Amino acid sequence: MGNSSKLSLALVGLILGGSLVGCSDGRAGAQDAAKQLASAVAALDVAAVPFEGKDSGAANEQLKEVFKALDPAKPSVVTGELKLDKDTATIPLDYSWKIGTGEWKYTTFAQLKKSGDKWLTVWNPASLVPELADGEVLGTMSQSPARADILGAGDAKLVTYRPVVNVGIDKPRLGTADPAASATRLAQLVGADPAAYSQQVAAAGAEAFVPAITLRQDGQSITDDQIAAIPGARAIADSLPLAPTRTFARALLGTVAEANAEQIEKSGGALKAGDTTGTGGLQQQYDAQLRGTDGIQVFAEKAGLSAEERQGLLNGGRRGLFQVEITPGTALKTTLDPALQQLAEDVLGKVAPASAIVALRPSSGAVLAAASGPGSNGYDTAMLGQYAPGSIFKIVDSLAMIRNGITPDSIVECPATLSVDGRTFKNAEGYPAASLGSVTLRDAFAHSCNTAFINARDTVSQAQQESAATSLGVAVEAPGLGAGAFLGSVPGTAEGTEHAASMIGQGKVLMSPLSAAIMAGSVAKGAPVSPQLVLNPNAGDDATRAAGATAEPTATSAGPASSAPAPAKASGTPVTAAEAALLSDMMRAVVTSGHAGFLASVPGAPVGAKTGTAEFGKDDPPKTHAWIVAVHGDLAVAVFVEDGGLGATTSGPLLKEFLTAAG
Structure with missing residues (x-):
C-alpha cells in the first residue's frame, strides 16, 4: 500500500473520531x-x-x-x-x-x-x-410494647408488671414554695441524697416532674399524707416489671430500668432514650426477647410545629409514609420453683458471708432454686461462683476408685497425717480416732478422711479424676441451661502435691454451687445430669452469653479465681446406675454413721449427703469454705458458705432447714 492510501485511512479515522x-x-x-x-x-x-x-x-x-x-x-x-x-x-x-x-x-x-x-x-x-x-419535614412516633414476663415452674409469674408509685417534686405544684427546701424534705423522707436531689430539681424545667424514688405500692411505709405535707411533692401511680420481692432471685433474674446512655450507645440503635431494658442476669441476656420491638410511624408534617401543635395533629393532619408494626415480647419460661427459691433465700437471709443454695431435680435436670445470699452483694454466687469444693469432691474420687476395682467395703488406710513432697496433709479438726487406721472406704467417706483419699493418689491418676468428674456432669457443657454459669473445672494433668490436693477437692479444682448440685444429682439419677433453667430461649436473641456458656472467671473475696479451661462437650464415660448405687450407699453412710447425722431426722425419703471444708488463703490456720451436698428423693441440693468454717457445722444446718421445709 502506498503512502497516499495510509494517509486516506488516517483521515477517515480522524473524521469518524471527530464525528463521535x-x-x-x-x-x-x-x-x-x-x-x-x-x-x-x-x-x-x-x-x-x-x-x-x-x-x-x-x-x-x-x-x-x-x-x-x-x-x-x-x-x-x-x-x-x-x-x-x-x-x-x-x-x-x-x-x-x-x-x-x-x-x-x-x-x-x-x-x-x-x-x-x-x-x-x-x-x-x-x-x-x-x-x-x-415547608414539610419528616416526623416519627414510636410505641413500645409492654415487657414480657419471666415465668417459673407451672408458668408462675416470677417477673410481671406490679404497681409502683413514682415519688417526686412536680414543679408546677410548687407555687411560691422554695424548690430546694421541698426537695431536701422529700429526699430525707424517702432516703435519697438531699444535696443531689436538690440539684436535680433545680436543673429541671419549670414544667418538670422530678422523681426522687420509685416504691412498690404494696408494703411501702411512706404514706400519702407524709408526701402531701411537702409543697410540690407528689406520688404518681405506675407499674414496672418486678419480681415478687426486691431480693427475689435478683442476681439470677437481673433488673429492669430505663436505659442509660452507655446501654443506648452499645445497643446499635436497638435502644433509645426512655426505653426500658434489662440489666444483669436473664433480663439482660434475653432483653430482645422480653422487650419485643417498637411500633414506628414515619410521616410528613409541617416544619416548625410546637409541642402543642404536634399533639393536636396526633389524630390527623399528618401524611403517613411508613409504618413498622409493634411486636410484643415473648415471655421467658424457666424451671424456677417460686416457693423453693423463696425458701432458699429465707434460709440464707441470716448468713453474713457470700453464700448460695442450688436445688435441682435429677430426673429432668430442672433447676428449681438458685439463691445467692445477702452476703453475695448482688453477685450470682449460685451460678457463677468459682471455689475449691473441698471434700464434697470425694464423690468424684470415689467413682474413680470404684472404676479401679475398689468397693465401699474395701479397706483403705487413714493415718492422722500424711506427707507428700514435704507438704503435710491432715484430717479436719475433731476427726474421730475410731475411724483412723485401716477402715472401709465407706467409713473413710462418711467421716471424710483426707489422708485415705490422698493415699489413693498413686492408683487414681489426674486424668482418671477428670474423667470421673465429667462422668458426673461436672465441667461439662450444659446446652439446655440457657443462662451464664460456671460449670466446674478439673485439670487433666497435675503432679505431686497438686495432684494430692486435688484428691481432696483443692489445688486447681474449682466448682460452683450449681456444678456441686449437678454432681450430687447425677448420683441420684444414675446418669449424668444436664441442667436446664430457660425452657424457651429465643435463638435470635442478642444474648451476651450463649446458653450454657461458661462465665468469665471472677474474683471473689477469697482472691482472684484462676482462669479455668472450657468445659467438655459431653461426659467422657457416663456414670452407670450400678456405680451410682455404690456412691449412694456411701452418701447415705454420711448420714447414718458419719458427721451429717443431723440429717437423719429429715422427713420423707432417706437423705444421702457429703460435707466439704475447703481451705483457702495463706492464714495460719487457713480460712475455709463450707460445703454440703445432698440427695433427697428427686431433689439434689448444694449449700455453700464462703469463709464459713466447717461444712458440717455451718452449711449442714442450712441444708437441714431447707430440706425439712421443702417437704
Whole structure:
C-alpha cells in the first residue's frame, strides 16, 4: 500500500473520531452528576452538590431538617436508568432506610439541567421523599410494647408488671414554695441524697416532674399524707416489671430500668432514650426477647410545629409514609420453683458471708432454686461462683476408685497425717480416732478422711479424676441451661502435691454451687445430669452469653479465681446406675454413721449427703469454705458458705432447714 492510501485511512479515522466526539449527548456528565447527588444524599450532606435555583448551603440545611427525625439513620441511595432529553435529564433515586426492625424503600426522581459544561441538580424536596413539599419535614412516633414476663415452674409469674408509685417534686405544684427546701424534705423522707436531689430539681424545667424514688405500692411505709405535707411533692401511680420481692432471685433474674446512655450507645440503635431494658442476669441476656420491638410511624408534617401543635395533629393532619408494626415480647419460661427459691433465700437471709443454695431435680435436670445470699452483694454466687469444693469432691474420687476395682467395703488406710513432697496433709479438726487406721472406704467417706483419699493418689491418676468428674456432669457443657454459669473445672494433668490436693477437692479444682448440685444429682439419677433453667430461649436473641456458656472467671473475696479451661462437650464415660448405687450407699453412710447425722431426722425419703471444708488463703490456720451436698428423693441440693468454717457445722444446718421445709 502506498503512502497516499495510509494517509486516506488516517483521515477517515480522524473524521469518524471527530464525528463521535461531536455527537456526544452529555450522558456521561449527567450520570456523574447523578451519582454525586446519590452519594451526597446517602451521606445526608449535599453542601458540595451544585444546584439550579438553590444555594447549596441552604439546600443542605433543608435536607438535614427534613431527615432530622430519623437521626442517626442514613439511607442507601442508588441511581436508576437516566433519561436524557437534550440539556435536561431525569434520574430515579432508589432509597432504602433501616427504621427499627423494618426497611423503608421508595423511589423518587431528580431532575438535572445542563448549564454550560456543567450539570446542575434542580432542587426539589420531592426528590428526597415522594410528594414532599417545601415547608414539610419528616416526623416519627414510636410505641413500645409492654415487657414480657419471666415465668417459673407451672408458668408462675416470677417477673410481671406490679404497681409502683413514682415519688417526686412536680414543679408546677410548687407555687411560691422554695424548690430546694421541698426537695431536701422529700429526699430525707424517702432516703435519697438531699444535696443531689436538690440539684436535680433545680436543673429541671419549670414544667418538670422530678422523681426522687420509685416504691412498690404494696408494703411501702411512706404514706400519702407524709408526701402531701411537702409543697410540690407528689406520688404518681405506675407499674414496672418486678419480681415478687426486691431480693427475689435478683442476681439470677437481673433488673429492669430505663436505659442509660452507655446501654443506648452499645445497643446499635436497638435502644433509645426512655426505653426500658434489662440489666444483669436473664433480663439482660434475653432483653430482645422480653422487650419485643417498637411500633414506628414515619410521616410528613409541617416544619416548625410546637409541642402543642404536634399533639393536636396526633389524630390527623399528618401524611403517613411508613409504618413498622409493634411486636410484643415473648415471655421467658424457666424451671424456677417460686416457693423453693423463696425458701432458699429465707434460709440464707441470716448468713453474713457470700453464700448460695442450688436445688435441682435429677430426673429432668430442672433447676428449681438458685439463691445467692445477702452476703453475695448482688453477685450470682449460685451460678457463677468459682471455689475449691473441698471434700464434697470425694464423690468424684470415689467413682474413680470404684472404676479401679475398689468397693465401699474395701479397706483403705487413714493415718492422722500424711506427707507428700514435704507438704503435710491432715484430717479436719475433731476427726474421730475410731475411724483412723485401716477402715472401709465407706467409713473413710462418711467421716471424710483426707489422708485415705490422698493415699489413693498413686492408683487414681489426674486424668482418671477428670474423667470421673465429667462422668458426673461436672465441667461439662450444659446446652439446655440457657443462662451464664460456671460449670466446674478439673485439670487433666497435675503432679505431686497438686495432684494430692486435688484428691481432696483443692489445688486447681474449682466448682460452683450449681456444678456441686449437678454432681450430687447425677448420683441420684444414675446418669449424668444436664441442667436446664430457660425452657424457651429465643435463638435470635442478642444474648451476651450463649446458653450454657461458661462465665468469665471472677474474683471473689477469697482472691482472684484462676482462669479455668472450657468445659467438655459431653461426659467422657457416663456414670452407670450400678456405680451410682455404690456412691449412694456411701452418701447415705454420711448420714447414718458419719458427721451429717443431723440429717437423719429429715422427713420423707432417706437423705444421702457429703460435707466439704475447703481451705483457702495463706492464714495460719487457713480460712475455709463450707460445703454440703445432698440427695433427697428427686431433689439434689448444694449449700455453700464462703469463709464459713466447717461444712458440717455451718452449711449442714442450712441444708437441714431447707430440706425439712421443702417437704
